[in-house]
Amino acid sequence: MIRIAADLGNSRMKWALVGESGTVSPSTALPPDDPLAWDAIWQLWSKNLGAGADDSIRPRWAVASVNPPAAAKLRAFLAARGIEEVSWYETASDVPLPMDVEDANQGGADRALAVLAAAARKPAGRTGLVVSCGTAITIERIGAEGVWLGGVIAPGLFLCARALHMLTAQLPLIHPSAAAPSWGRGTIDSMEAGLFWGTVGAIKELIARQAFDPPGEPWIVWTGGDADRLARATSGEAARIVPDLVLEGLVLAAFGPARGQGTRGLSP
Secondary structure, three states, X not given: OOEEEEEEOOOOEEEEEEOOOOOEOOOEEEOOOOXXXXXXXXXXXXXXXXXXXXXXXXXXXXXXXXXXXXXXXHHHHHHHOOOOOEEEEOOHHHOOOOEOOOOHHHOOHHHHHHHHHHHHHOOOOOOEEEEEEOXXXXXXXXXXXXXXXXXXXXXXXXXXXXXXXXXXXXXXXXXOXXXXXXXXXXXXXXXXXXXXXXXXXXXXXXXXXXXXXXXXXXXXEEEOOOHHHHHHHHHOOOOOEOOOHHHHHHHHHXXXXXXXXXXXXXXX
């Protein structure tokens, strides 16, 4: 059985093949609203794997989405190719995860799926944090027993850069890296300093505020497109980075032992 996991976000979609043991192959990043780009990858995979040649090898999909318009396009894309077996995760309440949060049916599935994967990696008995660095920066709290306790949502690095560009008359659009200076003598290097190190400072403060009971240093894992640059600037070279953590959670939810354990957890 060919299995494919897809994480449909606000800025991009990531596809990955799922191995027989449940391992996720390196993902392919695609635009979230470009079926022509999707089709190019689909044709390549179909040719290499024999997908779609007959019903016995028709792929089985699992999809996480926080982007309803793009999800509608993906539904049509899959239906047009005869893909009928699709597990959709569109809110946090769809994810088989014990949780103590409010309004899980309005929360992002990607947040809950990242927690599900992190809880499976986390040392037993330790509290944990998941720092996701994408369009938004989220920090998820995990109790010692693996219960999702909610977290923090803040604007991501590129979202802040876009806001500065779009809501001002003359500031350019930039995407600063970890090479950003501490201050600048010109407009661009001043923006790089403020955006990058301001974001790093915000993450440090938000992490520092995540006290647990009983107290102790939480286990932390980072994920998302900007995780590499922000994690190392915040926590150093020893930062634990898992680029496809949401896809790992998606595999656990749809194809792994977590499937069928219920989705509401401790939430009202």
